[in-house]
Amino acid sequence: MARRLPSIKETKKERPGFKDSFAAFRLIPRFAREIWKTSSSLFLINMITRLINAFSPVVVLWIGKLIIDEIIGIVNSGSEDYTILWNYVLLEFLIVLLTDVLGRVITLTDGLLGDLYANSSSVAIIQKTKEIGISQLEDAVFYDKLERARTQTTGRVNLMSNILNQFQSLISIGSLIAGLIFFEPVLIVILVLSVIPSFINEIRFSSASYSLARSWTAERRELDYLRYIGANDKTAKEVKLFGLTDFLSDRFSRLSDEYYRLNKKLAVQRTAWGGFFNMLGVLSYYGAYILIIYRVLTGMITIGELTFLSGSFNRLRNALQGFFGRFTRITESALYLKDYFDFIDMETPPPVKDPLPIPDPIKEGFEFRNVWFSYPGSSHHVLKNVSFRIKAGEKMAFVGENGAGKTTLIKLLLRFYEPQQGEICLDGININRFERETYQQVFGVIFQDFLRYEFTLRENIAVGRIEDLPDLERIKRAAELSLADDVVRELEEGYEQQLGRRFKKGKDLSGGQWQKIALARAYMKDARVLVLDEPTAALDAKAEFEVFERFIGLTRGKTSVIISHRFSTVRMADRIIVLKNGEILEEGTHEELMENDQLYAELFSLQASGYQ
Numbered sequence: 001m002a003r004r005l006p007s008i009k010e011t012k013k014e015r016p017g018f019k020d021s022f023a024a025f026r027l028i029p030r031f032a033r034e035i036w037k038t039s040s041s042l043f044l045i046n047m048i049t050r051l052i053n054a055f056s057p058v059v060v061l062w063i064g065k066l067i068i069d070e071i072i073g074i075v076n077s078g079s080e081d082y083t084i085l086w087n088y089v090l091l092e093f094l095i096v097l098l099t100d101v102l103g104r105v106i107t108l109t110d111g112l113l114g115d116l117y118a119n120s121s122s123v124a125i126i127q128k129t130k131e132i133g134i135s136q137l138e139d140a141v142f143y144d145k146l147e148r149a150r151t152q153t154t155g156r157v158n159l160m161s162n163i164l165n166q167f168q169s170l171i172s173i174g175s176l177i178a179g180l181i182f183f184e185p186v187l188i189v190i191l192v193l194s195v196i197p198s199f200i201n202e203i204r205f206s207s208a209s210y211s212l213a214r215s216w217t218a219e220r221r222e223l224d225y226l227r228y229i230g231a232n233d234k235t236a237k238e239v240k241l242f243g244l245t246d247f248l249s250d251r252f253s254r255l256s257d258e259y260y261r262l263n264k265k266l267a268v269q270r271t272a273w274g275g276f277f278n279m280l281g282v283l284s285y286y287g288a289y290i291l292i293i294y295r296v297l298t299g300m301i302t303i304g305e306l307t308f309l310s311g312s313f314n315r316l317r318n319a320l321q322g323f324f325g326r327f328t329r330i331t332e333s334a335l336y337l338k339d340y341f342d343f344i345d346m347e348t349p350p351p352v353k354d355p356l357p358i359p360d361p362i363k364e365g366f367e368f369r370n371v372w373f374s375y376p377g378s379s380h381h382v383l384k385n386v387s388f389r390i391k392a393g394e395k396m397a398f399v400g401e402n403g404a405g406k407t408t409l410i411k412l413l414l415r416f417y418e419p420q421q422g423e424i425c426l427d428g429i430n431i432n433r434f435e436r437e438t439y440q441q442v443f444g445v446i447f448q449d450f451l452r453y454e455f456t457l458r459e460n461i462a463v464g465r466i467e468d469l470p471d472l473e474r475i476k477r478a479a480e481l482s483l484a485d486d487v488v489r490e491l492e493e494g495y496e497q498q499l500g501r502r503f504k505k506g507k508d509l510s511g512g513q514w515q516k517i518a519l520a521r522a523y524m525k526d527a528r529v530l531v532l533d534e535p536t537a538a539l540d541a542k543a544e545f546e547v548f549e550r551f552i553g554l555t556r557g558k559t560s561v562i563i564s565h566r567f568s569t570v571r572m573a574d575r576i577i578v579l580k581n582g583e584i585l586e587e588g589t590h591e592e593l594m595e596n597d598q599l600y601a602e603l604f605s606l607q608a609s610g611y612q
């Protein structure tokens, strides 16, 4: 497949300009508030130690000047009194010692704050994902945003220490500048002229590299995916059998080489220009140095002041360069911060205004009235003018070929999506008049693509009603009902057995065993409506029959919906709806449909003959 990759020119087009870079700075106060919230005491300790350490360079330089002038004074006068000199030396020693200790406190609190913030932002992302509609989660643009927010945790932690460093550096710079202005204001002018160009250069390149990374989100996702398929226990069987390794690695190399090429170009340019502007800085330093030496020779300043000034100038140049370098790094990561906040601020479906209470018990049941539906971003109607009822206490079954729209029906019933036309009612009330979460609590649902959690077996069942995780009796009962207790008996560690292969001592199960466990989840909660969307496809015919016999027996008088391909199961339902291409073809009991002698009867005979 030929695929177009965004070239460097194209990434330039969508590159955030200076304006965007600076706009991202506005997020920093909010960022600081979030860090403050993780631990105000650590944050305070960090800030205070930084504040103290910020003055250390200028103070040490100043004491250095005093020491040298004192020595020269002593030498010139032949005095024997060294008390002041030794006091200066002691003072400098103590300050250097203190700076070192405080520096360690800063590193420590930086690290701890970083850990806390990484944790709290990860939790925020997980929590936010909960509020987001399924339809948004399935959207590619949205997914990219989530991906950026999720993977940039370390970037945000670095951003934090950069910002804190910047605060400290700003104060250091201020104090050094004050010293220089006092003795030699011209030096400041030289400095500014030498540092500004390299600063502008840095910003230019940092926004370029950000937009390159950003415009490649989709490709990096593909790279991750290829890496996953290429080297993974779950895919190994097919990949080996089909001999896909070379295909996958070629595809991977093609993508990653292109990215490497673009990235390299940028990195080389950045280094070259950076080196050039840095030379300007070195030149200016020597210019300033000559100026100061000249002042000493003409007796305008002392030797001590010479060391102070040249030391301050050099320090200041480094500090400014550090400051601007950090500034661009902050700009870069602040743009990533924007992705994170964009995600956290994403609009979620608004809460229902004046929600109605859910009927309890359900009297009439559910009704689909002329429902039309297509997935977001697609014009294909998956459901076309669908109308039917699920009466309270009734066992409904849906049959139909793959892609007929059965799962979509369930997703609409559960309010994961809204129909474009028509309405879905519960006891005559449109379901969007209920509070979404409360409404969804009415259902116990096991989907076709249920999750195989790499947790213990006990936890795998308890997810059906996680607050009952400590209630082993309830979990055991659910396992008996779904026949999962057979699985438990085979496992050495029973309910505490770790499942899956990702973690130590994990045991993987067969598809059918997983399905029994997933089914047990449905029995965990006393749901008023049970929905099973083909969760038994991997069970053999006999096991599925048993499972459903039990299910039907247990749910007597309860509303339930089953989707299955096995007619031996389907025929147990009170009423059956046959779907084809998003339309209802037939509806009735097994006997009625057989009499009708259309698709249902045809498929039933087909399958029945297969079993004979």
Ligand SMILES: Nc1ncnc2c1ncn2[C@@H]1O[C@H](COP(=O)(O)OP(=O)(O)O)[C@@H](O)[C@H]1O
Pocket: 138, 375, 378, 382, 400, 401, 402, 403, 404, 405, 406, 407, 408, 409
């Ligand atoms: N998330 C989705 N986005 C877009 N189209 C989808 C999505 N899920 C399913 N479809 C499409 O909707 C149709 C019905 O799918 P589905 O309801 O899963 O069928 P069934 O469960 O009967 O096999 C299919 O054509 C499928 O391709």
Ligand SMILES: [Mg+2]
Pocket: 406, 407, 408, 448, 533
């Ligand atoms: Mg389906």
